Amino acid sequence: MRWSQAFIPTLREDPADAEAASHRLLVRGGFVRQLMAGVYSLLPLGRRVRTKVMRIIREEMEAIGAQEFVLPELHPAELWRRTGRYEVMADVLLTLEDHRGGELVLGPTHEEVFTLLAAELTSYRELPQLWYQIQTKFRDEPRPKSGLLRTREFTMKDSYSFDLDEEGLDRQFRAHYDAYVRIFRRLGLPAIPVVASSGAMGGSGSVEFMVPAAAGEDDVAHCPSCGYAANVERATSTLPAVEDGEGPAAPEAFPTPGVRTIADLEEFPGGAPADRQIKTLVYFLDGRATLVLLRGDHALQEQKLRDATGAVEVRPARPEEIRTLLGADAGSLGAVGVEDVPIIADLALRGRRNLVTGANVDDTHLRGVDVERDVAVSRWEDLRAVRAGEACPDCGAPLEVFRAIEAGHIFKLGTRYAEALGATVLDVDGKQVPLVMGSYGIGVERNLATIVEVHHDDKGIVWPVSVAPYEAVVTIVKVDDTDSWETGKRIYEELEALGVEVIVDDRDERPGVKFNDAELVGIPFRVTVGPRGLAEGVVELTTRATGEREELTVAEAATHVARLVEEGRRSE
RNA sequence: CGGGACGUGGCGCAGUUUGGUAGCGCGCAUCGUUCGGGACGAUGAGGUCGCCGGUUCGAAUCCGGCCGUCCCGACCA
Structure with a gap:
């Protein structure tokens, strides 16, 4: 190629609206141009890199025996209703209507369509199957950002495994894990596999491949000593015990005028340090009011709450809803004596006593609260957000927390989709069983941009x-x-x-x-x-x-x- | 969806406070001089000032509505 003939529109100055290094350099270097929010044209240079990224992914997929498909991007809405995801993913689903009034969706992912095809499998003898494609996805992201890192239209390699049982799924999952390690190595990305939340995908386990980068959108807790790594949506830590001392036989109310926050109560005479308080949050989980209890100095990790309860719509209650429910304003809330509302408590409160919490009367708190004695906890769950410096759950060394880009994600899906869409086979005993599935994704343009995040200097891309x-x-x-x-x-x-x-x-x-x-x-x-x-x-x-x-x-x-x-x- | 900012030749910006008919740098075209790290001079092309409406003799500038883009948060296989 002659440069004089090539369309490589480099810019002398940084584009005004690009923040992330990859966004700035890909625009300046003439790789991409924005068409609208979250939608980009790839210019010849960008297209060349994309092709190479796809080639590496394709080679590694072929190497583990995956078969390539090309599936439609236009799907009937009906298919998404059958798995319930028309509702679950409603906020990102791009929907449209054809001339006959038929409801369509632009595919944000392809579990449904692949599973429908897998319904043609009839015998365990045909298993395992491993299918994939490299295809455009559409997601109406509420907030596209950072150039190619988060877009509404993008290319993804998505693969799906179909097995007779969990052992088969584990094998395919492991094969993908290894393939992904090779892919990221070849792309020059220092990806770290981390334990992740499965989110809207559902399923029994998932691993994200995270690349440390300032432009990332996830936080990863990582132990430099033993290698423990988890998305903060899943990460835990070991906490030192807190000495509570003996408390009274029953909670005692005391006036706390003007006290609104945990910090206020620490200062207030007769109050308590944050780690001896109970923080009471009111949430609506799919429309149902729920109390969420945490240690005073701990923050709620909302995704943990979602994962623990399976709730789709999770939101904090509004001030007037709180007052109606508990009779007091945020700042004086507590769970003692609350019986008609489900109470989910964080594990860090288990066995604790002699604590301080709100009394559900404005400007009044309770001391001497014994959680298990005085609160009708309906479930105990790990709900708190891990912080840097806390002890690694595996080895006790201090954890570090860093920003990272999710470059790939692999899921064990189980039988959810197979059951919804009737993808079953007959096993050796002639019994009809649903296929056990896995799903595995890598975003092509996101990886392209991530490479730039990792490989650039003050002169440009490397x-x-x-x-x-x-x-x-x-x-x-x-x-x-x-x-x-x-x-x-x-x-x-x-x-x-x-x-x-x-x-x-x-x-x-x-x-x-x-x-x-x-x-x-x-x-x-x-x-x-x-x-x-x-x-x-x-x-x-x-x-x-x-x-x-x-x-x-x-x-x-x-x-x-x-x-x-x-x-x-x-x-x- | 909540908060903030912005929208003026291809790109980056000034002008808006205090209304008077649009300017700078880069890029682009032609010519000349240059030529191993983003040259210099001369000449020139290029703009419905996001859109609609209003106020006014007159609107890039004031008022109202809408659209778009970015950032923070919420959200997010």
Whole structure:
């Protein structure tokens, strides 16, 4: 390719509305352009990288025996109603109507359609099956952001496994886990597998592959000592015991005028430290009022509440709802004596006594509360948000918490979809059993952007060779110098003949413009051809990642670069 | 959905407070001089000032409504 003919609209300045490094650099480097919020056009450079990301994913899927499909993006709404997800995913579902009034949805994922096809499986002899596709997904994200990291239309590799039993699912899950480790290694992404919440997918277990990055949207608790890693939506920690002392035989009310917060009550005479208070939150779970109890110094992890209860719609109660329910305002709430409302308490409150909590009377609190004696707890669950510095549940070392991008997610789904859509087979005993499913996703453009988040510097992108839009660029410093032109073109052609993906920068521009563009765009190897070097019979090779330069004779240049490219392709 | 900001040639911005008919830098075109790290000079093209309505002799500027985009939060296989 000749740069002079290529559409690579680089920008000299940063785009005004791009915050994340990947967003900024992909726009500046001429890889993408925004069409509307959360919807991007991929320009030739972006498309080249995307193709390479997909190729790596495809190779690793084929390597574990997956069969590629192409499924529709247009689905009948009816199918989504059958699994209940028309309602569960309503907030992200893009829906439309055809001319006959038929209700359609644009697929946000493909469990339903794949499972429908799997209903054609009839015998355990046909199992296991492993199916996948690389297809566009539509999700009406409430808040698209950070360029390609969170969009409303994107490409995803989604695969689905179908097995007779849990053991089969475990095998396929493990195969995917290993395949994902290889994929992220080849993409140059330092992804960490973490225990995750299954969210709206349902199912018995899931692992997210997280790449530490400031632009991430998830927090991961990680133990540097033993390697424990979990999304904070699932993470736990070991807490030091709190000494409560003996309490009275029954809770005692005491006036606390003006006390509204945990912190107020710590200061208030006769109050208590935060870890000896009970925090009482009122939530509506699918429309049903519920009290959520936590230790005073702990924060609720809402996803844990969702996962524990299976509730779809979870929201804090409004002030007037709280007053109606408990007869007091937030600040004086408690669960003592509450009987007609379900009470979910965090594990950290188990066995605690002599605690302080609201009395459900404004400006009044109770002391001497023994949780198990005085509160009608309906369920005990792990609900609190883990904090950095708390002890690792496995080894006790202090946990760290960092931001990360979810680059991939694998789920054990179980039989939920198979049951809803009648995907069953006959087992050895002739008994009809639902297929046991797994589902496994990697977002293509999100991974492309994540690579940029991880691999860039102040000059631009530093693509790993494995996904670079071009592996090498031949920069002709002075295009009207015949020797430079001839030599540059010859090296370019030699590189092409050697199978290197190369572009020749033949633009009549100042050298600085060409060097800067090559660095912005992130091409791994640059061969600089100019009169100065040619006078000595040499050209210059610059490695983008290290900035190292070396001189090569004209004769050896192409083979040398081709060898480096070859090594680069292999090492990632 | 709650909070905040913004919308002016392709890109980045000023002008809006105090209404008078649009400007700067980059980019683009032509010519000349330059040429190994984003050159210089000259000439030139390019804008319904997001949209609709109102106030006014006159609106980028004031008022109302709408649309769009970004950021924080909520939400999110």
